[in-house]
Amino acid sequence: MSQITHETPEAITSRSAVRGNGLIGVVPIVIAAGLFAFFLQLTPPIADGQRLIWTATWIPSLGVELSFLVDGLSLTFALLISGIGALVLLYSNTYLAGHPQYGRFALLLSAFMVSMLGLVLANDLILLFVFWELTTFTSYLLIGFGHEKEGNRRNALQALLLTAAGGLAFLLGLILLGSAAGSSRISDILALGPELKEHALYLPIFVLLLIGAITKSAQTPFHFWLPNAMAAPTPVSAFLHSATMVKAGVYLLARIHPAMAGTAEWMWSLTILGATTAVFASFLAMRQSDLKQALAYTTLMALGTLTLFLGQESGYAITAFATFLIVHSLYKASLFLVVGNIDQSTGTRDAATLGGLRVAMPLTAAAAAVAAMSMAGFPPLLGFIGKELKYAGALAVASEPILVAGAVLVANALMLAVAGVVAYNPFWRPGAATPKAPREASWPMLAGPMILATLGALLGVYPDILQAALVHPTVLAVTGGDVEPKPLELWAGFNLPLLMSVATFALGAVFYAFRDRLRAWMDVAFAPLPKLDAAWDRLLDGLKLLAAWQTRRIQTGRLTDYLGATFVVIAAGLLGSYFYVGAPAITADLGAATWKHLALASLLISGAVLTVLAPTRITAIAGLGVVGIGAALVFIVFGAPDVAITQLLVETLVVVLVAVVMLRLPRLRAEPFRAGRALLAAIVGAAYAGVMLLILSQPLDRRLTDFFEAASVPEAYGRNIVNVILVDFRALDTFGEIAVVVVAALSAYALLRLAQGVAR
Amino acid sequence: MNSVILSAGTRYLVWLLLAFSIYMLLRGHNEPGGGFIGGLVGATGFVLDAIARGAQAARASLRADPTSIAMIGLGIALAAGASAAFFGDALFTGQWLFIGGSETEKGLPLSNILVFDIGVYLVVFGSVLALVFALEEVM
Numbered sequence A: 001m002s003q004i005t006h007e008t009p010e011a012i013t014s015r016s017a018v019r020g021n022g023l024i025g026v027v028p029i030v031i032a033a034g035l036f037a038f039f040l041q042l043t044p045p046i047a048d049g050q051r052l053i054w055t056a057t058w059i060p061s062l063g064v065e066l067s068f069l070v071d072g073l074s075l076t077f078a079l080l081i082s083g084i085g086a087l088v089l090l091y092s093n094t095y096l097a098g099h100p101q102y103g104r105f106a107l108l109l110s111a112f113m114v115s116m117l118g119l120v121l122a123n124d125l126i127l128l129f130v131f132w133e134l135t136t137f138t139s140y141l142l143i144g145f146g147h148e149k150e151g152n153r154r155n156a157l158q159a160l161l162l163t164a165a166g167g168l169a170f171l172l173g174l175i176l177l178g179s180a181a182g183s184s185r186i187s188d189i190l191a192l193g194p195e196l197k198e199h200a201l202y203l204p205i206f207v208l209l210l211i212g213a214i215t216k217s218a219q220t221p222f223h224f225w226l227p228n229a230m231a232a233p234t235p236v237s238a239f240l241h242s243a244t245m246v247k248a249g250v251y252l253l254a255r256i257h258p259a260m261a262g263t264a265e266w267m268w269s270l271t272i273l274g275a276t277t278a279v280f281a282s283f284l285a286m287r288q289s290d291l292k293q294a295l296a297y298t299t300l301m302a303l304g305t306l307t308l309f310l311g312q313e314s315g316y317a318i319t320a321f322a323t324f325l326i327v328h329s330l331y332k333a334s335l336f337l338v339v340g341n342i343d344q345s346t347g348t349r350d351a352a353t354l355g356g357l358r359v360a361m362p363l364t365a366a367a368a369a370v371a372a373m374s375m376a377g378f379p380p381l382l383g384f385i386g387k388e389l390k391y392a393g394a395l396a397v398a399s400e401p402i403l404v405a406g407a408v409l410v411a412n413a414l415m416l417a418v419a420g421v422v423a424y425n426p427f428w429r430p431g432a433a434t435p436k437a438p439r440e441a442s443w444p445m446l447a448g449p450m451i452l453a454t455l456g457a458l459l460g461v462y463p464d465i466l467q468a469a470l471v472h473p474t475v476l477a478v479t480g481g482d483v484e485p486k487p488l489e490l491w492a493g494f495n496l497p498l499l500m501s502v503a504t505f506a507l508g509a510v511f512y513a514f515r516d517r518l519r520a521w522m523d524v525a526f527a528p529l530p531k532l533d534a535a536w537d538r539l540l541d542g543l544k545l546l547a548a549w550q551t552r553r554i555q556t557g558r559l560t561d562y563l564g565a566t567f568v569v570i571a572a573g574l575l576g577s578y579f580y581v582g583a584p585a586i587t588a589d590l591g592a593a594t595w596k597h598l599a600l601a602s603l604l605i606s607g608a609v610l611t612v613l614a615p616t617r618i619t620a621i622a623g624l625g626v627v628g629i630g631a632a633l634v635f636i637v638f639g640a641p642d643v644a645i646t647q648l649l650v651e652t653l654v655v656v657l658v659a660v661v662m663l664r665l666p667r668l669r670a671e672p673f674r675a676g677r678a679l680l681a682a683i684v685g686a687a688y689a690g691v692m693l694l695i696l697s698q699p700l701d702r703r704l705t706d707f708f709e710a711a712s713v714p715e716a717y718g719r720n721i722v723n724v725i726l727v728d729f730r731a732l733d734t735f736g737e738i739a740v741v742v743v744a745a746l747s748a749y750a751l752l753r754l755a756q757g758v759a760r
Numbered sequence B: 001m002n003s004v005i006l007s008a009g010t011r012y013l014v015w016l017l018l019a020f021s022i023y024m025l026l027r028g029h030n031e032p033g034g035g036f037i038g039g040l041v042g043a044t045g046f047v048l049d050a051i052a053r054g055a056q057a058a059r060a061s062l063r064a065d066p067t068s069i070a071m072i073g074l075g076i077a078l079a080a081g082a083s084a085a086f087f088g089d090a091l092f093t094g095q096w097l098f099i100g101g102s103e104t105e106k107g108l109p110l111s112n113i114l115v116f117d118i119g120v121y122l123v124v125f126g127s128v129l130a131l132v133f134a135l136e137e138v139m
Helices: A009-013 A023-040 A043-047 A072-095 A102-121 A125-143 A150-181 A186-190 A202-216 A225-231 A234-243 A247-255 A264-287 A291-310 A315-346 A362-376 A382-395 A401-428 A443-461 A463-479 A496-513 A515-525 A532-554 A559-581 A595-613 A617-637 A641-664 A675-696 A703-716 A721-729 A731-759 B004-027 B035-053 B055-062 B066-087 B112-138
Strands: A052-059 A064-070 B096-099 B108-111
Touching: A023 A072, A023 A102, A043 A072, A043 A463, A064 A072, A064 A102, A064 A125, A064 A186, A072 A102, A072 A234, A072 A247, A072 A315, A072 A443, A072 A463, A102 A125, A102 A234, A102 A247, A125 A150, A125 A186, A125 A202, A125 A225, A125 A234, A150 A186, A150 A202, A150 A225, A202 A247, A202 A264, A225 A234, A225 A291, A234 A291, A234 A315, A247 A291, A247 A315, A264 A291, A264 A401, A264 A515, A291 A315, A291 A382, A291 A401, A315 A362, A315 A382, A315 A401, A315 A443, A315 A463, A362 A382, A362 A401, A362 A443, A382 A401, A382 A443, A382 A463, A382 A496, A401 A496, A443 A463, A496 A515, A559 A675, A595 A617, A617 A641, A641 A721, A641 B035, A641 B112, A703 A721, A721 A731, A721 B035, A721 B112, A731 B066, A731 B112, B004 B035, B004 B112, B035 B055, B035 B112, B055 B112, B066 B112, B108 B112
Parallel strands: none
Antiparallel strands: A052 A064, B096 B108
């Protein structure tokens, strides 16, 4: 049980001394609460069936808008995010009281909350993606908040790489979706009829979006990152990994449900994925003895169930989706915060040793009991209604109602057993001594779990409020309004769902009673399954090895190799395009050449020959200089003084620099003649000469020249066209170039310094 | 390189080349020249100095660190380009002011274009010297 440790020992020791974090602790809570209030006052118009859209232009050239859409679905998510966000921030302010980096924590958590709100409210595909990636990024930083530990860094990186890789597929899917739908505006896409489902690109779009959704929502087989993400401080887990981020994938599926659901691919993939994840995760949850890990796996179960229902189209299934979404967020966030209280109070999260805490922590115990009863699905809590609807929804499944209902039943029974392990055992049965003497948490850390648990109880007794305000508008948004939402009732009469509820209680009690034997059986049964987490590490190691290998192959460190590669590419490009395009015949007219031109040409040629044949380096450098100065003379003869001056200066500097370097090098050895290199040089030279002649034999396009000649003085007040182009017409390009100059100089400077250090 | 003539001459050449480089910079908009050429010419003076008396001495006579000069130049160029935003234009749009100008007389032209070119001058000047000095010192 060595991994079961709390992540903030320093915060615990200073708990009695410091009560909060001052202004940086309070301001984020106020902001989150304000956002919650804002969304709350939007409830009446949304409940009346309205949709609010707010739009501003952002990148008009790409058709990307800063557009936000508030309907039942996005409002439900926004309320959960801002409401739980406010409670979690209140909780964190005490949980991490006096933490030296609380400012960073509060900033990251608030940034995450805002990104998540943006994600669920976005009405533009690109905007949606931007917020999607922002949540990935901020959650990476939050999971790795305790970055001094290597394990935390590794787990944060795993979450980042997996969700970001899914994000790339997601981006591609969004772009395809936008082009197939003819609009990147989500409200337009939702208004489409069956066009999208019959579109030729439907399958690729669906698969790509699904990859994004299931990596983000940690569905099997990408489930392994979520339990590792529990490296985050407990309030972060409560927020990100119960109520919000992992639900982003589910949100996406719900968002595109009206436009894309109903096909066989959609129904089967989501049903199978969801059911597999739900059952598999419930078993894995039973295996855990760390309370937080157990909760993490039950979150997976919930995500699987939500995905399963989104695969369907019936009113029962979607009503079950909307209800369970809310139920789960309430009880799961509450239980996570309860586990945080236990952890901080006793110093352990080990379910095997904890017990009897109800005496020392009565309020936490009460919150845990109510939340766990909602999770287990006891009446009169909201969880019971959620469970009844789940059964009704499962029985209404079009594909395999018996199988799906069976899967949901087993998963629910296991939930009941896990609820017992998480919320009954630590408080109500006798336990072993804990590392610290337990005591009740202070009010900010009780407010969150108690409010959330109470809501779950109240809404169970008065489900009409929830039904009218959030559930029915959500169902409307998810189905596009074709399906009648089903009522939320505590007592729906004697029916099959009720019978299944009774069966759940019985089966759950059996699972709970025989949990030790169940664990022992699972240890054997799950042993042959692939260890994805370890496989992930091997994959990363393999990637590193591959990178090292190919770097060694490509970066040989020998200049001749680099030059050779460069020349081969140049020759291939030039000759390839020459033959591919089928260039016109070269018609070089050398009749107009005067003695001046011929003299220049022979100067250049003799310089080049001298460079190649020079016996010593200094001669070769001088030969290069001759070529450079010859080029400058060409510019002078043809009337480009600016270019000529630059060429002369650069040439001088290059000769000086090369001379400085070369003179320090060992004496030139007599090299044997290498036919391959000579051939390559000849080919590159011939290709360049051919291209030059080809350009000359084309009629000169003077449009740009004419424009600059005409516009230079009246528009830029300068007669030196070259300079006017550099600093005015093309100033942005010049800025880019001088930035490159600086970067190149700094890199060379750094490399030289490094070489100097190595030499010493 | 130990040449008395070179090191004696360089002391004057540095100043001469610097003055010439500024002349090249300022005339650049209408005559051959500009920030790029100016920067190269200015740097040549100190390169000579480095050859004649060594990089350490040339560094000392330059006083400022050449990499900082390059960075400041980049900053000036960016600021000059961004300043167009204050006049409601797109970035890197030329802004002109003709001091003492009238219907017939053009006046003294001032512009953010000149400031931009000064930035280019400093970047080229600083980068070349950073490279040359470092090479001289390593070799």
